[in-house]
Amino acid sequence: MIIMRNMDELMEMDLPRDWIAAAHACTCNPRKLPHYPKDWIPANCPHTSVQHPGGLTSPPRITESSPRTYTLLNSGTVVLHPSKELAESVIHYLSTSPLVPTFSFPDQDLLAAHFAGRWKVLPWCYNALKTLREIHKPLWRDDEVRCLHYILHDKPWSTPRGTAGIYELQNGWWWDTYDKLGQEMQASNPEGWAIVDAQVTKLP
Incomplete structure (x- = not known):
């Protein structure tokens, strides 16, 4: 969410x-x-x-x-x-x-x-x-939309950009939020960000 x-x-x-x-x-x-x-x-x-x-x-x-x-x-x-x-x-x-x-x-x-x-x-x-x-x-x-809920099994964090089909826009909002969080955490807590980022699926 x-x-x-x-x-x-x-x-x-x-x-x-x-x-x-x-x-x-x-x-x-x-x-x-x-x-x-x-x-x-x-x-x-x-x-x-x-x-x-x-x-x-x-x-x-x-x-x-x-x-x-x-x-x-x-x-x-x-x-x-x-x-x-x-x-x-x-x-x-x-x-x-x-x-x-x-x-x-x-x-x-x-x-x-x-x-x-x-x-x-x-x-x-x-x-x-x-x-x-x-x-x-x-x-x-x-x-x-106030709170976006990613129901069903194909979560954005396990669905790389460009692979979500009809849900590409909704998943893109999650990835935009994730990228923003990454910029903030890499500056303030790079070790913590490495742990978070390791849990996300990305294209090779």
Whole structure:
């Protein structure tokens, strides 16, 4: 993930102490991965129901008639009030709920189930999944992205420049950020930068 715009407003949002705030999961399954739930199709994706500019202020609403997928969050960006009591309640749910074995995506399915009815939906821009730019064009705007989330296995740090296909632009933003960090660290902490740089895949 990289921060594209300041998002400090999340630190001051009105959120009850036992609630969570997060953006919806994208349930389009564009790669048609067979292990994804069968109801993960574009028609059921919460992001399909909104477009720019409304999606910046009015994220998809969860109603009694909403598809099941509308109750699913993506855990890339979450806002909550950390406390011992909240942590213990999550651990207790994880240890006792009969739903746990049914979770397809353990971390975010756990949070969605535990905070059911206590979830404030964030606009897409605070957890801008890299795939949204390609499959939800009516919603996405480059200049509105606050936090860019590199979902799926082909991360930019393991995908050299020029090899990312349709995600070349999004990955390029990561590489630009990485190059800037490199310039700063090489000047202030060259040994630390050598450790970081060794973890990144580059073309020969």
